Amino acid sequence: MPKTSTTLTERLILAGTASDREIAELVDDAGLDAVVAALVEEILSRCEQPVNIKAVHIALDVDHGDERRRVVLRVHRDEPVRVVDEPAPVVWSRLGITVTDLIRRLYGRTDHRRTGDFHNSFVPDAPSPQDMYFELPEIFNSATQATGTVIAGCAAHSADLGSLSVRSGSDKWASFHWYTPHYERHFARFRDEPVRVLEIGIGGYDEQLGGGSLRMWKRYFHRGLIFGLDIFDKTELTEPRLTALVGDQNDPECLVALAERHGPFDIVIDDGSHMNEHVHTSFAALFPYVRDGGIYVIEDMQTSYLPSFGGSPGDSAGPGTSVGLVKGLLDDLHHRERPRRNGAEPSITQRSVTGVHVYHNIAFVEKGTNGEDGLPGWMDVAAWDALGATDA
Ligand SMILES: C[S@@+](CC[C@H](N)C(=O)[O-])C[C@H]1O[C@@H](n2cnc3c(N)ncnc32)[C@H](O)[C@@H]1O
Known part of the structure; x- marks a missing residue:
């Protein structure tokens, strides 16, 4: 053939x-x-x-x-x-x-x-x-x-994502991770669409070929083009609708080059090294290449609390961790309600994060136009506080 x-x-x-x-x-x-x-x-x-x-x-x-x-x-x-x-x-x-x-x-x-x-x-x-x-x-x-x-x-797969995950050899469902119900909740609306999906981390490290989750996505998104990125060469997995790419998720130039070539993406999933610095680098480089209406997913955020992954040693995850990144997105989502610093233009995450959904160890960041108005421009925070005080 x-x-x-x-x-x-x-x-x-x-x-x-x-x-x-x-x-x-x-x-x-x-x-x-x-x-x-x-x-x-x-x-x-x-x-x-x-x-x-x-x-x-x-x-x-x-x-x-x-x-x-x-x-x-x-x-x-x-x-x-x-x-x-x-x-x-x-x-x-x-x-x-x-x-x-x-x-x-x-x-x-x-x-x-x-x-x-x-x-x-x-x-x-x-x-x-x-x-x-x-x-x-x-x-x-x-x-x-x-x-x-x-x-x-000769038809689209009807099995639920949990059983597809087990059958495809991914670990997104069962013992350690209960991710597939969350994925189904957020991805169901894409299922019939001709989506482009990028997953960082193909699996298997340098010992095995991996590819379980890429095969799972290929089946779940029966009209999807699936791209996987791994630091180890897994290009042997490439087949129609599934492309295995080689690169380091901590290298912004590599990420931008692949996104220019294969993006923009409807969905990006970070299931790579889970090093906190890498999660930040990948998000900064790839979030601009997520389509409006698309989703950026970060898995395994528990490394925010593991110093060996660059996590925080205390009981609160700092800004350099993946949990810290997500906390910062909540502030960005509400940027209109916060004082503007030196007349700076809103950042890309302030302009375009429209939703942040967090579950145990996994976050889904929705992209679109964060255009809902907040406080009127002529009303400063002190005036608003004073109004609140009068009402009370
Ligand atoms: C947890 S596995 C991915 C599992 C797969 N997504 C699944 O659900 O079946 C993590 C993968 O990330 C890859 N990886 C580690 N560091 C990386 C880096 N800096 N850039 C890209 N991939 C990396 C590893 O080689 C490994 O194959």
Whole structure:
């Protein structure tokens, strides 16, 4: 299978909510072969581990006008679903769909209708069905399970983020972190959108490849482009809709360069070194590259209290820590109510932090226009106090 270029991937994501005519134009322009290859690559990445005991070959026929492309998939328990390039043994299940419906299934909204767009036939080209007669119940069961696996791979994932996290090998849910319910609360509105997500910290450090959370985000955001940054080289993980970048989150130039190239982002997540200085550097460099309406997340803020991570030794986190950064954002959110220093212009966080949500060890910072007026300009704090005193 040829590797899919990012450009075609992005075009397909956007085509998920486009009109019939726009989709047809894209397919004509990019070519049916390239489009089908990209769609099949996406399906393979979405299929769960098969459960069928007997190996099943499924023919996926994708139609575009009078043209048809057939891809044969091998589906068997304990093997990832894969394309069979050599002439396949007998096909036990055939799935037929138009390229338009397949694009909409994969990249359309999750409430897009999911029935009435497939043809399915059982053992469509059996050479001599009577030879298979005694095996028929087993063939039937395995073909049904295998077909279900492939059809489920042709849709957005419906599992909750906690189970997706466990299945993808991320630690964002269970023993140490209960992050996924918070993520679901704040990310649900992005789920059907063509988002760009950057996560600092791919996982595995220098010992393993990691990538659990990137795979989780790729599944959760079925129209998303997912970028991961790590100080160790994990570029081997790069595949359609998932790009692994190498760099130091404490190097502002590196962060700005990657954001110029791949941003702006709808979501940035800092799950990197958790060194307090690094958290500040990354926020200062990347928050300007979060889109209005987007979110910046800081995980593992407990290091604010760990001196070995640059945290505060006492029982109150200082301004140089990640908790201190978040406390400062609360002041910025209320900058209109505070005396302006020497007529200085409001900072980017004062202008554009519109919400700060903090849970145990994790914060979500919302970006937009912090435009609600506060105290009238002609009223100084003393006058306001005096008014309060009179009222009382
Ligand atoms: C906690 S793991 C990330 C786990 C992953 N996000 C997940 O949920 O599966 C932290 C990662 O940050 C990376 N890291 C450490 N220091 C870094 C730095 N200065 N810049 C970028 N990445 C760093 C480590 O190599 C490690 O892979």
